[in-house]
Amino acid sequence: MCGIVGYCGDEQAAPILLRGLERLEYRGYDSAGLCVETDGKLVTIKASGKLKNLAALTNDGKAINGVCGIGHTRWATHGIPTDTNAHPHLSDGERIAVVHNGIIENFRELRAFLENRGVTFRSDTDTEAAAQLIDYYYDGNLIGAVQKAVSQLEGSYALGIICRDFPDTLIAVKKSSPLIVAHTGGGSAGYASFLASDVTAILKYTRDMTYLEDGDMAVLTRRGIKFYDAYGQQIEKTVTRIDWDADAAQKGGYAHFMLKEIYEQPRVIRDTISSRINGMTVDLSDAGITPDYFDSFDEIKILACGTAYYAGVAGKYWLEQLARIPTEVIVASEFRYADPIIGKRTLAVILSQSGETADSHEALREAKRLGAKSLGIINVRGSAITRECDNTLYINAGPEIAVASTKAYTALLAGLYLLAAAAGQKRGAISPERLSAIIGELESLPDKLEYSLKTCAEAAQYAASQYFNHSSVFYIGRNLDYAAALEAAHKLKEISYIHAETYAGGELKHGTISLIEPGTLIVAPAAYEPLTAKLRSNIDEVKARGAEILCVTQEHMAENLKSVSDYMITIPDCDATISPFLTAVPLQLFAYYAALMRGENIDQPRNLAKVVTVE
Numbered sequence: 346m347c348g349i350v351g352y353c354g355d356e357q358a359a360p361i362l363l364r365g366l367e368r369l370e371y372r373g374y375d376s377a378g379l380c381v382e383t384d385g386k387l388v389t390i391k392a393s394g395k396l397k398n399l400a401a402l403t404n405d406g407k408a409i410n411g412v413c414g415i416g417h418t419r420w421a422t423h424g425i426p427t428d429t430n431a432h433p434h435l436s437d438g439e440r441i442a443v444v445h446n447g448i449i450e451n452f453r454e455l456r457a458f459l460e461n462r463g464v465t466f467r468s469d470t471d472t473e474a475a476a477q478l479i480d481y482y483y484d485g486n487l488i489g490a491v492q493k494a495v496s497q498l499e500g501s502y503a504l505g506i507i508c509r510d511f512p513d514t515l516i517a518v519k520k521s522s523p524l525i526v527a528h529t530g531g532g533s534a535g536y537a538s539f540l541a542s543d544v545t546a547i548l549k550y551t552r553d554m555t556y557l558e559d560g561d562m563a564v565l566t567r568r569g570i571k572f573y574d575a576y577g578q579q580i581e582k583t584v585t586r587i588d589w590d591a592d593a594a595q596k597g598g599y600a601h602f603m604l605k606e607i608y609e610q611p612r613v614i615r616d617t618i619s620s621r622i623n624g625m626t627v628d629l630s631d632a633g634i635t636p637d638y639f640d641s642f643d644e645i646k647i648l649a650c651g652t653a654y655y656a657g658v659a660g661k662y663w664l665e666q667l668a669r670i671p672t673e674v675i676v677a678s679e680f681r682y683a684d685p686i687i688g689k690r691t692l693a694v695i696l697s698q699s700g701e702t703a704d705s706h707e708a709l710r711e712a713k714r715l716g717a718k719s720l721g722i723i724n725v726r727g728s729a730i731t732r733e734c735d736n737t738l739y740i741n742a743g744p745e746i747a748v749a750s751t752k753a754y755t756a757l758l759a760g761l762y763l764l765a766a767a768a769g770q771k772r773g774a775i776s777p778e779r780l781s782a783i784i785g786e787l788e789s790l791p792d793k794l795e796y797s798l799k800t801c802a803e804a805a806q807y808a809a810s811q812y813f814n815h816s817s818v819f820y821i822g823r824n825l826d827y828a829a830a831l832e833a834a835h836k837l838k839e840i841s842y843i844h845a846e847t848y849a850g851g852e853l854k855h856g857t858i859s860l861i862e863p864g865t866l867i868v869a870p871a872a873y874e875p876l877t878a879k880l881r882s883n884i885d886e887v888k889a890r891g892a893e894i895l896c897v898t899q900e901h902m903a904e905n906l907k908s909v910s911d912y913m914i915t916i917p918d919c920d921a922t923i924s925p926f927l928t929a930v931p932l933q934l935f936a937y938y939a940a941l942m943r944g945e946n947i948d949q950p951r952n953l954a955k956v957v958t959v960e
């Protein structure tokens with residue numbers, strides 16, 4: 346969703362702001378803008394549509410002088426995506442400019458208050474109220490005006506602010522929406538301060554960043570950054586070293602980030618798993634999970650959105666099968682308003698690639714309010730959710746840029762599998778023999794993923810070439826195949842815009858089978874061996890009604906399913922519990938190639954945002 350970048354330093358600001366915004370494009374946006382202080386004026390350029398429009402208007406930023414400015418990519422919430430509604434927003438009189446992520450919920454009241462006092466608004470946005478309010482309180486003391494204004498804002502905000510009267514100063518302030526700042530004291534980047542909503546925007550210049558907490562204010566100049574708490578007291582903040590490097594956020598020769606990220610999965614899974622397997626035990630002590638941790642709760646609620654939610658569906662099966670812990674997986678946006686019955690013997694597990702998703706964040710807060718313990722299984726280090734979870738298990742997937750999640754999905758699966766195995770081992774729910782078999786399977790998983798990527802790609806591409814012009818596809822599976830099918834259908838929908846729906850294998854006949862007609866495609870991950878015979882019966886039912894079947898199964902089971910499959914993709918033989926990792930690969934590739942053949946914008950699908958910071 347929206348992205349913020351700010352710069353104040355020795356160099357011309359606008360080209361740096363544009364480069365930073367390019368790095369934030371993956372989050373999803375529909376307009377962009379920047380504002381730079383030039384000769385005592387705030388020069389503002391905005392353009393709806395892609396960043397290239399803004400770059401064209403400014404000759405890649407070179408047409409705008411000035412060394413201090415703010416930029417923004419906007420994903421419309423209040424007001425349609427026009428030039429006027431794009432950020433930065435200026436106060437009447439153009440003294441203050443603001444970029445904003447989040448939603449100011451009381452903006453209508455604030456707007457009425459200011460309009461009654463003669464202030465003229467130009468846009469339909471909630472953000473403009475913040476710019477106008479800061480100006481309203483401004484009497485020469487910028488920090489004081491920002492403090493007064495933000496104390497009246499309700500909702501969520503990360504704000505980057507500049508003022509015509511302070512040509513070398515940026516102000517950053519936040520509540521419930523992430524914001525980071527960084528300073529480079531010399532070196533190749535020269536003297537400069539940066540602010541950004543996301544580390545990827547400024548990774549090129551530095552890896553040492555400071556995360557602002559709710560209520561913090563940072564005052565940035567080219568010489569350094571000063572921090573203040575909500576009461577205006579100067580405070581010290583710690584610097585976090587980001588271990589991703591700028592190259593990790595580049596395409597590295599692949600046509601799309603999504604393809605690159607699919608091919609990164611063997612390495613990612615190795616990174617997630619290897620340091621956590623210690624001989625014949627699973628060791629999650631890096632997340633503060635010691636064996637007695639598993640005595641402190643009786644049930645688990647997994648809370649997540651989108652792909653992370655679908656990873657949670659597999660997690661539920663694992664936690665119940667391997668650890669015998671009653672587990673429920675709940676869409677975070679539903680959980681937060683459901684008046685859930687949980688308490689201090691509940692462990693809330695928050696799954697999130699970004700660690701920023703607003704609904705997951707609020708679900709965490711609700712779980713904590715009700716007394717639950719919390720564990721985040723998260724990719725982005727230091728992200729908002731990790732800072733509020735009691736414990737965090739990082740999945741180490743590195744930056745995921747494509748909107749459609751692939752490597753973070755399988756890495757979330759790995760985090761959940763490790764949790765289930767560790768819990769099963771401590772609670773005695775799995776025998777030592779079974780545990781060592783599971784550990785062996787986990788250790789061989791990266792190689793099997795590597796092998797699948799080599800052997801499945803062509804078959805997935807061929808299947809996509811047969812079906813990419815279909816308008817509707819059904820996915821079926823049972824148990825862990827069902828979990829895999831949910832995410833596989835989600836992938837196809839997100840990037841190819843083909844309608845796709847998943848049913849538990851036994852459920853299709855209770856209504857949806859009426860939609861099956863000759864030529865309808867059914868995709869069936871059929872690799873969870875204990876139930877493939879049952880799933881085969883469900884495949885027979887639709888086959889008998891003219892459906893065509895794309896089946897993904899283990900090599901040793903292929904013979905059995907051949908006669909009912911129009912297309913078959915095989916994955917290496919594996920323990921049934923491991924199968925969702927391996928069925929994911931060809932079905933991600935199937936979605937990728939279907940979208941490619943339809944000519945869609947694979948890395949930035951329409952209407953979607955990578956990081957959803959609104960509810």
Ligand code: G6P
Pocket residue numbers: 650651652653696697698699700701702705748749750953954955956957
């Ligand atoms: C958005 C993205 C999805 C993602 C979901 C949850 O909707 O488009 O791809 O799965 O958010 O994101 P998270 O960062 O919490 O895993």
